[in-house]
Amino acid sequence: MTAVEVPVSPRRQRTFRIGRWLSLPYRPRTIIRGAILILVIMAIVGVVLPMGSFNLPADRVWRAVFNPAAASSDELLIVWEFRIPRILLGILIGAMLAVAGALMQSVTRNGLADPGLIGVTEGATVVILFTVIIDTGIPPQWYPALGMVGGALVAAFVLFLTRRAVGVKFVLIGIGVSAFLSAGISIFLTYGNISQVQSAMVWMAGSLAPASWDIILRALPWAIAGLAAAVLTTRATDASLLGHTASTALGIRGFRLRIILIVTSVALTAASVAAVGTLGFVGLVAPHLARFLVGANQSALIAGSAACGAVLVLLADSLGRLVFAPIQIPAGIVMALIGVPFFLWLLWRRRHTL
Amino acid sequence: MRFPSRPLRGLLLALGSIVAVMSVQPAFGQAMRTVTDDTGREVAIPVDPQRIVSLRGEQITAPLLELGANLVGAGGVVSPAINGGQPYVRGAFDILDFRFEASTIAFVGGDNDFDIEAIAALRPDLIIAPAVAAATDRLPQLEAIAPTVLLIFATNDPRLTGGNTSLERYRRVADWAGRLEQFNALEAAFADRLARYRTIVEATLGDPARVVVSHIDNHGVGTYQVLRHYDMLTEMIDALGFAYPAIVAEATGPSVAMSAELLPQLQTDFLISTFRSASENDYPDAIRARFDETLPGWQEFVHAAKYGQHIFIDREQMRTATFASARYVLDFLMANIVLRPFTALGEATLAP
Structure with a gap:
């Protein structure tokens, strides 16, 4: 070959x-x-790798990276157990959420579509939160699959209500379902055990602070499968933009393609939620940046979104980790500070078409 | 393409194991012992820890400070309205006047969202954290730095089989910190004080169970929160032998969420609400205004409010698991209930 x-x-x-x-x-x-x-x-x-509250000169950081055998136990601990996993997790989660958003926007042909806005994130959150709060004993390795069930059920419900996964109606119904599920999350937080509620609230803030190799390895298979599916459907997605008649003539099965894109988007979102909690707005902002910086065809959009998402989450987490250290601001909060004004700007731009 | 998950996983786990083993080695010559923490984990900790990091203010840091334990770092809170925006430790700030800026103890971030590198930089030999750390994937990080024991402080946590009053938790923290002797001395002095106070209560009131007392808070959400278990406040009410109204005494959980419609059922000699001396939004006047707003005219049909027996205690001074808080609450109850004249529940009539 x-x-x-x-x-x-x-x-x-x-x-x-x-x-x-x-x-x-x-x-x-x-x-x-x-x-x-x-x-x-x-x-x-x-x-950002040489920066942190543990005072480690840059040359010792790079020595620990490239020559671990010559590094001290402190250097190995800080660099290989804390900083590198956190950076890699930020890149991975950023890419996953951004591609999930790009796929959802492609399916709905709506730049406002984001798994967080149409309830997929909340669906995954409710199921995982339920698992944690009622103390089922299910190991965390299964959280992505559980989250995917929740996200998929929400996506299926929204699809059922809208019939076609296209347009503003899809997004509006998704926002309604999302609000309903948020109420469900509030019920868990109100009546759960205080220790579990506290842990749930930390998790829901969308923090990369618990980053570890174990969490990366939990998310990685989902990322590889999801990104592969996204890449392999780029040509069909581009063709589908020509319209139903033309794309059918080219051999594209529109309904099957939409299902594949939605399931992939849900899987990527659920795995991200299971790994770091609810980290919003990446799926909304990154695809727009990618279209602006790289290009709008599907392959460019997927690759560009992954890179932009990685940059966004890496920056958000690093700012939250370093700017006010030792106070740690979860990446989810930093992303919200960026994402909410961006969302409002998008709404303002489209105010005459909504 | 085949993803090499097993070799990669093996390499990373090997590296992680080496790092963990190298970093958690006790200091040279440090004697170790094995304890079982509140979540049932068996942990090897130093017999006499020299560098402790605490990750919970009122439940762990405050008792460690009272015991004079070797604390080198603690989690805290930052609020623009408190301590001039500088980090502070809830409870310890209020009852022990602890200030990070006036001590050698380092601030390591929030209790739940701590800066792991700031903790590692202190080179602790023991970390005492709330059980929430185990549920947020952060326990492995702490364990990679130092032996870590977890404390459960939720009264309804099913994992805890032993006692869970403030002083029982305090005893466990003291044990882990190698300060059991100091704890026993403080406990003996407190028991002596409590016995003297009980004598005064009996001499003044007769049977203290004739006096009905309840906590009630109004956080401005349209309902009242009535806690049957609220740290030192309810533990000292129990210690002096006062009674609770039926709606609280018969509650199955640690708290009762009460709507305005149920408020008339809360007939007591005394109602105790909490305020925060460090926050203007939580001063007693603001809290009274919230009660009036939720149910105007409530004083007319709630005995304690009608007769000026709705009293206020500083929440943060009350909440720590310290003997300082226990003394503060005892003195409060003595001054506001035992040693003052009041209108008893059976002696008055209320509006229908």
Whole structure:
């Protein structure tokens, strides 16, 4: 099996192929911009990795990274147990939530759609919270699957009410269901055991502070599966934008595609919720940034959203971790400070079409 | 593509194990013992801890301060209205006048959202944390730094099989901190004081169970919160032998959420509400206004309110698991109930 590049348009678009199995069109400009975003992520990592409340000079941090055998136990603990897992988890969760948002926006053809806005996040939260509050003894490894059940049920319910997963109606019904589930969450918090309620509230604030290799390994399979599904459906999603008649003529099964995109979005969201709690607005903001910075076709949107989401969560968490240290501001709160004005700005821009 | 999960998992777990083992080694020559914490975990801790970090203000930090334990770091709270916006420890700030800025004890962030690196920088040999740490995936981080014991302080937590009064929790904290001897001395002195006060109560009131007392708070959400178990307040009410109204005494949970319609059932000699001396929004006048707003004219049909027997106690001074709080509440009850004339419930008539 060999990789073959087939130029489709000499100036703007090329196709990356691996035998008969994989065929991905791309634009060199998009690749360059995507590479710049990856460099931005690496630059942020380079800046924030040596920073923290434990006074560790940068040279010792880098020694612990690249030559662990020569590092002290303190250096290994701080760098390999605390800082690197937290940074990697931020990148992973940011990419997952952003791609989940991009997929939901593609399905609904609505830039306001975000798993958090249409109740998927709350659906996952309710199920996981219920599991924690009533002390079922179910191990945390199962939380992503449980969250996915909750998120999928909410998505199915919203789909049932709207019939078609398209347009503002879908988002409005989702917001209503989301509000209903938020009331359910409040009931848990009111009547739960105080210790469990406190832990639930910390978790719901969307903090990356508990980051560990274990949590990363719990989320990683879901991320790989979800991102793979997102990548493999890019061409079909692009074709579906041509309209029902044209896309059907091209062999696209619209309903099946929408189900795949929604299930993928729900799975990515549920795994993120299970890992770090409710971290809102990433799925709303990152796809818009990606369209602006990288491009609007689906492959660019997915890759760009993943990179933008990683940057957003990494920045939000690092600001919350470092600016007022040792006071720690959860990334979810920092993201809300960014996301709420952005959401209001989007609503204002679309005030005549809503 | 095949994801190499097993090799990666193995490598990371091996690295983690090495780091954990290297970092939790006790200081050279430090004698260790095994204790069982409130969640049933067996933990090897130093017999005489020299560098303790506490992650709960009124339940752990305050008693450790009272015992003179070797505390090097503590979680706290930041509020613009309190301590000039500087971090403070709830309860310890109020009853023990503890200030981070006037001590060598380091602030390590919030009790639940602490800065793990700030804790590691202190190189503690013991961490005492609330059980909530186990439920938020943060326990492994703490254990990687130092032996960590967990305290349960929720009265209705089913995991706790032993006693869960403030002084019982205090005893466990003292034991873990290697300060049981100091605790026993303080407890003996307090028992002596309590015995003297009981004698005065009997001499003044006769049977203290004739006096009906209840806590009630109004947090401005349209309902009242009545707690049967509220740290030192209810424990000292029990210690002096006062009675509770039926609606509270027969409650199955630790608290009763009461609507305005049920308020007339709360007939007591005394009602006790809590205020915060460190926060203007929680001064007694503001709390009285909330009661009036929820049910105008309530004083006419609630005995304690009608006869000026709705009294206020400083919540933060009352709540710590310390003998200082126990003495504060005892003195409050003596001054406001035992040593003053009052109109007893059976001696008065109320508006229908």
